Amino acid sequence: MPLHLEIVTPEKKVFSDTVANVYLPGADGELGILPAHGALVTALAPGELRYEKDGVVTALAIGNGFAEVTLEKVNILTDMALGDDQIDAAAAEEAIQRAEKQLLSIDHAAEIEEVAHLRLQIAKSLAQLKIKRRHH
Amino acid sequence: MANLRDIRRRIKSVKNTAQITRAMQLVAAAKMKKAQDQAIAGRDYANQLNEVLVNLKANFEEETHTLLQARQGKRELMLVVSTDKGLCGALNTNLFKKVRSESGDETHYVTVGKKLRTILSKLGKEMIADFEVKDPVPFAEARPISRFLTKQFLDGHYDKISIAFNNFVTVMNQEPTIIQLLPLSSETVGEAQEFEGVGFSVVPGAVDPSKDYKFEPSPMEVLDALLPLYINFQVYQTLVESRASEHSARMVAMKAATDNAKKFIKELTLEYNKARQAAITSELLEITTKEPSFRSSALLSMPTSHKPATSLPFSMRWKFVTAPTAWKPLSFWKCNNTSAMAGCALLRCLRPMA
Numbered sequence: 001m002p003l004h005l006e007i008v009t010p011e012k013k014v015f016s017d018t019v020a021n022v023y024l025p026g027a028d029g030e031l032g033i034l035p036a037h038g039a040l041v042t043a044l045a046p047g048e049l050r051y052e053k054d055g056v057v058t059a060l061a062i063g064n065g066f067a068e069v070t071l072e073k074v075n076i077l078t079d080m081a082l083g084d085d086q087i088d089a090a091a092a093e094e095a096i097q098r099a100e101k102q103l104l105s106i107d108h109a110a111e112i113e114e115v116a117h118l119r120l121q122i123a124k125s126l127a128q129l130k131i132k133r134r135h136h
Numbered sequence: 137m138a139n140l141r142d143i144r145r146r147i148k149s150v151k152n153t154a155q156i157t158r159a160m161q162l163v164a165a166a167k168m169k170k171a172q173d174q175a176i177a178g179r180d181y182a183n184q185l186n187e188v189l190v191n192l193k194a195n196f197e198e199e200t201h202t203l204l205q206a207r208q209g210k211r212e213l214m215l216v217v218s219t220d221k222g223l224c225g226a227l228n229t230n231l232f233k234k235v236r237s238e239s240g241d242e243t244h245y246v247t248v249g250k251k252l253r254t255i256l257s258k259l260g261k262e263m264i265a266d267f268e269v270k271d272p273v274p275f276a277e278a279r280p281i282s283r284f285l286t287k288q289f290l291d292g293h294y295d296k297i298s299i300a301f302n303n304f305v306t307v308m309n310q311e312p313t314i315i316q317l318l319p320l321s322s323e324t325v326g327e328a329q330e331f332e333g334v335g336f337s338v339v340p341g342a343v344d345p346s347k348d349y350k351f352e353p354s355p356m357e358v359l360d361a362l363l364p365l366y367i368n369f370q371v372y373q374t375l376v377e378s379r380a381s382e383h384s385a386r387m388v389a390m391k392a393a394t395d396n397a398k399k400f401i402k403e404l405t406l407e408y409n410k411a412r413q414a415a416i417t418s419e420l421l422e423i424t425t426k427e428p429s430f431r432s433s434a435l436l437s438m439p440t441s442h443k444p445a446t447s448l449p450f451s452m453r454w455k456f457v458t459a460p461t462a463w464k465p466l467s468f469w470k471c472n473n474t475s476a477m478a479g480c481a482l483l484r485c486l487r488p489m490a
Contacts, residue, residue, distance in 0.1 A: 006180075006184075008180040008181045008184050009181065009275075010177075010178050010181045010275045010369060010372060011174070011177055011178070011275055012177045012180075013177070013180045026352060027352065027353055027357075028352055028353055038350060039348060039349045039350065040349060040350045040351075040352065041188055041191060041192070041349050041350070041351050041352070041358055042351070042352035042353075042358075043352065043353065043357065043358055043361050043362075064361070065365070066184075066188055066358070066361075066362065066365075068184070068187060068188050068191070075184050075187070077181065077184045077185060077188065077365075079275065079365075113283065113287070117279075
């Protein structure tokens with residue numbers, strides 16, 4: 001039974017093909033999806049998504065979003081999906097430093113949303129770095 | 137009759153204008169293509185988002201989320217998405233008409249785009265914020281706007297938040313549209329979108345809702361995380377639609393301007409040629425009518441040796457200088473082949489008389 005994986009961001013459809021398996025960074029921890037998985041909707045945390053196609057495992061850094069899993073397909077809905085070659089490690093590190101500096105300067109009690117957003121930025125950048133470092 | 141030089145000057149200036157409008161038309165066409173592609177690219181995301189929402193809807197009690205609850209109050213906040221630049225036809229005017237007819241006196245405004253911001257502030261409307269959006273619209277720029285609007289709603293400053301924008305229907309047709317952003321009405325969430333343009337044309341129920349979905353961490357938490365995304369995406373989509381509308385309206389307006397200028401140049405050229413021809417005709421007429429005096433006074437007083445048959449052009453010039461009327465001999469020599477030939481023919485007629 002094939003498993004169809006689709007990854008979309010607001011800007012474009014990043015990936016759409018049949019794969020052997022998918023590993024997702026779920027909000028509660030990593031999920032491994034094989035064909036014929038039960039119907040599931042899960043929130044995603046920024047992290048690493050891996051899928052295997054023709055024996056080759058590919059990793060993508062993804063942002064937060066959702067995954068919808070049915071028997072034969074996995075739909076990923078996220079605001080970021082970057083492959084190894086699209087990640088700029090220096091820019092990611094810079095983004096982390098910038099966000100951390102900002103985190104120190106703002107009032108955490110008053111700007112809960114801003115804090116959450118900055119933490120999210122850091123998590124997304126870390127996910128990028130993780131992918132980059134693994135492959136070099 | 138208009139002065140020849142004036143007409144020539146006008147033709148030149150209209151040509152310049154046509155060049156500019158043509159350039160603007162081409163630029164707008166390229167940008168429109170990009171904006172359209174962007175709006176189409178968002179469609180996959182919209183479909184997926186919608187699928188998840190359809191599935192969720194079966195699992196949560198309606199009206200349980202603050203963002204879904206309708207309120208009694210009438211305080212309204214409207215996000216008006218206009219353009220930064222003009223020269224895009226009646227786009228902003230139409231949007232403004234729509235805004236004015238659909239919003240009450242008490243409505244407060246948030247603006248994107250300079251054009252309607254200027255108009256609304258001139259009218260003394262309450263403006264609480266203004267955002268600038270780059271071109272092409274980056275997804276990240278929708279976030280501060282949607283976050284600001286959501287915050288205004290959740291803090292209880294406003295009971296209803298809507299967006300006024302130009303919906304891109306076709307290249308020739310942009311429709312000013314007002315949609316309600318907040319509270320998200322539970323009827324429209326997860327249903328077909330009202331955008332008919334390139335952006336949304338979502339068919340609901342692509343997924344069988346009877347499927348027993350499991351939600352992780354929990355339906356409520358998924359909803360909590362999903363609704364802000366949904367709002368964010370709607371704001372993004374309206375921005376993209378507006379951009380596509382702006383560029384297509386500008387392209388159409390500039391095409392009309394270029395065509396007009398070309399027509400105008402044609403008319404002016406015709407007028408110019410007519411005026412030039414008339415000037416030549418009157419010059420020739422004057423030559424013929426002045427012939428008797430020419431013969432009696434000037435030419436006859438010249439020594440015979442200065443009157444070879446081939447010297448007629450010289451003698452003509454000489455005659456112009458001495459003629460009492462305001463002649464411009466140079467213009468005679470500058471005229472084109474046809475009139476020069478006509479002039480020569482006339483001169484040949486004059487020769488025997490001289």
